[in-house]
Amino acid sequence: MSTHVKEGFMDRRTVLKSFALAALMAGSQMGTASAADTIKIGEINSYTSLPAFTLPYRSGWQLALDEINAAGGINGKKLEVISRDDGGKPGDAVTAANELVSRENVSVLFGTFFSHIGLAVSDFANQRKIVFVAAEPLTDALTMEKGNRYTFRLRPGTYMQAAMLVDQAAKLPAKTWATVAPNYEYGQVAVKVFKELMSAKRPDIKWVDEQWPAMGKIDGGATVQALARAEPEAIFNVTFGADLTKFIREGNTRGLFKNRSVVSLLTGEPEYLDPLGDETPSGWIVSGYPWEQIKTPEHEAFLKAYKAKFNDYPRLGSVVGYNTMKAVAEMIRKAGSVDTDKLIAAGEGLKIDSPLGPITFRAEDHQSTMGGYIGKTAMKDGKGMMVDWHYANGADYLPALAEVAKARPKN
Template identity: 60%
Template sequence: MQTMRRKILGAMAALPMLGLLPGVASAQDKIILGEINSYTRLPAFTEPYKKGWELAVEQINAAGGVNGKMLEVISRDDTGDPATAIRIAEEMISKDGAVLLFGTFLSNIGLAVSDFAKQKEVLFIASEPLTDALVWSKGNKYTYRLRPSTHMQAAMLAEQAAKLGKKKWATVAPNYAYGKDAVKAFKSELTKLQPDVEFVAEQWPPVFKIDAGSTVRALESAKPDAIYNVTFGGDLAKFVREGSLRYLFEDRAVVSLLSGEPEYLDPLGKEAPEGWIVTGYPAAQIDTPEHKAFAEAYQAKWGEMPKTGSIVGYNSVLSIKAALEKAGSTDTDALLAAMEGLEVPTSPTGPFMFRAADHQSTMGAYVGKTTVADGTPAMTDWAYADGAKYLPSEEEAAKLRPAE
């Protein structure tokens, strides 16, 4: 009995030492982040996005972590389903110990997780969803958005569209929140700049289910001077192919949201259109020190050039790091206070901040034209558009949000 008692006491005494052994970290040594995205539904964007945030986490932890603690991301696939996203979010907060949530791609899922964050009183940084409702009509205390919104990017394009002097416009956009917001914003911004503009046709194909033939025929029959396009992914490829076959784009200007992003432009190959005005990401051409360092590290780790998703994933974690450092805590109230006016001084796209009034970041986008060089699609004549320039004032934006 004496021998057994000594063995038990010895074992109990050794337990606290486990946390000191190499390779064994206690929960107190980590900051757990919950990440949700549509990995199987939208791999073209979400796979580079994941590579981006994984690189940022690796670099931050290699430099000592945040406030002396290592970052750990628990990542799950929402399969493109809002109900699944909510279930995952609940598990991350209640079981996995996540101190905040980030991610999502589709606008309906971003809105669903935003509502969950409000109900459960947890910080949610929406990395990608573009709908304006996320920070305006359905904005809440607990949700912040990183990417330049639908309104911001549409305003960037409207600025360029007004310079064309085209009077009759047609639009084509997927029939859900993002597409509707994109058309509404473009119409509003272009009309301010060019009051005599006319919108002569609208096409609203279901997302990822475009009937390109009928869409192109309807647009052609309206005889517009120019087209504003919001389709992306497989819908964009079908639209470009059918439109080219039917000469829809010949002698007709096209302004196209997101179409310069490598995720959507590269798959078009030699079929990529020439001279479309787009928002996108000319990764190989950006030579700022911050971007070059990011691109070189990304290539070294993944063996490929970064894409738009890569930047979004990377900047998401940089934003979280800045918030945690400013808060000095993982407490939600401290994090919320830190997010108001949070500055991210160094990133591949340059410094940006999160506005207190509407929780939108001022991260910008690249605006230029599509081209094909040596059989490879690319952007040309591009410039970086600072997101802050394309937002309403904070006073105006605050009026667009529901009362807390």
């Protein structure tokens, strides 16, 4: 009796083990099948630190991702994006990148906003030998002296954007200039490049003052007072976000901008222009994104799809996110693989269609030819807008290849 019970018990245990093993194998096979049908991509950005830009940016890449997967994915495989918030800290961005690569097994990284964070993730990509498509960081170091074969950049860099503005700024009669910029990588490089390009075109001008407020901590009153004391005929501004709002408010109150020209990076972007409302200064020469006035077929299609999905209008971040996701997907499609070397080969010379027109990634520095809109600020119905704008094709403002070869590391 006892022997029968024992044998019966052993039989039941064997059966249970068999079911457990079968379930495990089935689960493993399901996981393998799922992994085989999916390409994982890692994404990192400063969502909590700069939501005005990064949340529309996220909506942009989500729209592109939905379109790509709805059309069958890439080479028959769906794309899956695993996203992380870096909190505006380079160390956290690198930690997130490491987790995405080591734990999530992503094949490509993309994203980042701030220049110092983009550089940190680019360095990580170089060390870990994984492709990184930088969406927004504008520092020229990303594609020049700190460039590497694993890093590509979508948005026009500081040199390109400054050069676009200089074309217009050099026409101003002003001969004395001052600058104001956040005291970190992007602001420092923007001022350096703008001064160099302006001085080359206008050797008659004189630089009379520089103001370097801490990013996110500008003392608007003190900054405006210092600029006023220098009595420049024109100002080059690089502040953005909340700092820009404070700077303009104090400048309007104290009459800084009266009878004085201002050239301003980024100010025409809806992310920063819209919050100004009736405080928007008129006549500033700015870079931006006049989304409601662009009537090209490719932009109207993007606008329609974006509004249908989010019941909102796009910001420039939306276009950047959309284009970055499209670039990553096309790179994988062209490579026919997620092998790093094949992805790099596919990325060099990669061409994509975008809401702003065709874009190409130059092989020599991995910089795209995405351009920007240059115009002037104006007020309409109590709201700021861009007028007299034109699209500056990024291909016309790329750094010279000789300068790229001289600056870029040989790797």
